Amino acid sequence: MKKLSEKISSIAPSATIEIADKARKMKAQGLDVISLSIGEPDFDTPAHITKACIEALECGKTHYEASQGLLELREAVSDKLKSENNIPAKATDIIIACGAKNSISEAMEACLNPGDEVIILDPSWVSYEPAVQMAGGISVHHSLNRDNFQADDTILEKISKNTKMIVFNSPSNPTGSVLNSDSLTLLKDVCEDNDIIALSDEIYEKLIYEKKHVSIASIGDMHERTITINGFSKAYAMTGWRLGYSHAPEEITKAMTKVQQHTISHPASFAMWGGVAALRGSQNCVLEMREEFDRRRKFLIGALNKIGYKTAPADGAFYAFLRVDGDDMKICSDWLENAHVATTPGTAFNAPGWVRISYAAGMDTLKEAVRRIENSG
Ligand SMILES: Cc1ncc(COP(=O)(O)O)c(C=O)c1O
Structure with a gap:
């Protein structure tokens, strides 16, 4: 076959999707993996x-x-x-x-x-x-x-x-x-x-x-x-x-x-x-989802700060962005392999030394994720 597009071959695959895929594979093997790596609201589309x-x-x-x-x-x-x-x-x-x-x-x-x-x-x-x-x-x-x-x-x-x-x-x-x-x-x-x-x-x-x-x-x-x-x-x-x-x-x-x-x-x-x-239509659905994200935001940022992580100002979206000591790629990989928590290394966003945690997940899941991260040292 003749050489495919150089323009495309120079493009990196989506790091966020790669990590989510790895977490999905681990889940399929029966492992209890918590996925906090993807940017998707965990609510259904409103019925109307x-x-x-x-x-x-x-x-x-x-x-x-x-x-x-x-x-x-x-x-x-x-x-x-x-x-x-x-x-x-x-x-x-x-x-x-x-x-x-x-x-x-x-x-x-x-x-x-x-x-x-x-x-x-x-x-x-x-x-x-x-x-x-x-x-x-x-x-x-x-x-x-x-x-x-x-x-x-x-x-x-x-x-x-x-x-x-x-x-x-x-x-x-x-x-x-x-x-x-x-x-x-x-x-x-x-x-x-x-x-x-x-x-x-x-x-x-x-x-x-x-x-x-x-x-x-x-x-x-x-x-x-x-x-x-x-x-x-x-x-x-x-x-x-x-x-x-x-x-x-x-x-x-x-x-x-x-x-x-x-x-x-x-x-x-x-x-x-x-x-x-x-x-x-009515915007109440947006307000309800925002209220729930806000509850999780307050919990997650508070919990991460309490266990010693510095976080970026969490004013919007549904992500906590935390400063980590050392190689963020290795830390995320360790958290996934050992604590079974999938997060995204800041390197994927041109910010080495940081990790993104999505709080588009239920409160109990977030509590368990923080517990595992804390215990993983
Ligand atoms: C910053 C940002 N822009 C755009 C998008 C794409 O959104 P859409 O689903 O509308 O393509 C995303 C989705 O993750 C995003 O995080």
């Missing part, structure tokens, strides 16, 4: 959302839709972005894709030329760098301040004439921290002064506990150079539905639409009706 999808199927909503996605859903997203996020979002500048991950890839494909640099703020979610690579761009990593996980002007050292985009995620996977207004203002100034596109991944927006979410696209004229990414997976426990969306300036949306037209066409028509029910 599932019902809307079933009704859509029964009413024959099984045909092609507009390639930017169902108009009713784009209108619901537009209303949400206007009323909750203060972004002047037109339905024509919104694309519904197969998950936020798909929206991010489309954004990269649409914006990047070979040699364009994309600054990724670390610790960073595992799929940003591969998305840049697959689109032919070059990733430039820049670390947030490791004490408070905020941005500072050391980012200026990473700007070059080739910088096209800055990617950030608040609340953050993996740290759980939230960018404050100083960080957002700094990022706004850096983007505006250097003609850079901001890609703001806001997928954990609804899981923020004491602070308030601010979309960078709502600050001044930033909506003119921001691609806002969001979706349904985390807020509405809809990971398997594969439903996400982007809002971007018209020129970028047009380019992203071409990518969508020639790849996925659009997400499943009936799934998009579920998305309409999620956004237009």
Whole structure:
């Protein structure tokens, strides 16, 4: 066989999925493994959302839709972005894709030329760098301040004439921290002064506990150079539905639409009706899930601090990010092999010396995990 794509062979497989697979294999062998390595709410999709999808199927909503996605859903997203996020979002500048991950890839494909640099703020979610690579761009990593996980002007050292985009995620996977207004203002100034596109991944927006979410696209004229990414997976426990969306300036949306037209066409028509029910229906389900995550957050952070681990500010998402002494890869591997607790090494997120623990698991499971970690020394 002739040599396969060099572009793809240089991309690392997803570290989070690899660890989850290893934990799954150990479970299949009959071992009592606790999996705290994956970023998936442990709740079922709320019933009114599932019902809307079933009704859509029964009413024959099984045909092609507009390639930017169902108009009713784009209108619901537009209303949400206007009323909750203060972004002047037109339905024509919104694309519904197969998950936020798909929206991010489309954004990269649409914006990047070979040699364009994309600054990724670390610790960073595992799929940003591969998305840049697959689109032919070059990733430039820049670390947030490791004490408070905020941005500072050391980012200026990473700007070059080739910088096209800055990617950030608040609340953050993996740290759980939230960018404050100083960080957002700094990022706004850096983007505006250097003609850079901001890609703001806001997928954990609804899981923020004491602070308030601010979309960078709502600050001044930033909506003119921001691609806002969001979706349904985390807020509405809809990971398997594969439903996400982007809002971007018209020129970028047009380019992203071409990518969508020639790849996925659009997400499943009936799934998009579920998305309409999620956004237009009661938001009590979101509040209930958030309350439960908050209870677990308080327990887990408190328990980890008590046994001596320093943790990043856990303001949002459903992750505790803890400082470890020594090699995080080895520590995670030891915890899995010996304590049967699956976690994710910070190295997977460009943050060696840290470990991510997901609290998308029941309280009893978390208590047992902490007990095992403590006993493993
Ligand atoms: C930071 C971040 N962005 C995007 C995604 C992708 O979400 P989706 O399921 O909508 O593709 C995830 C999922 O883990 C995530 O953690």
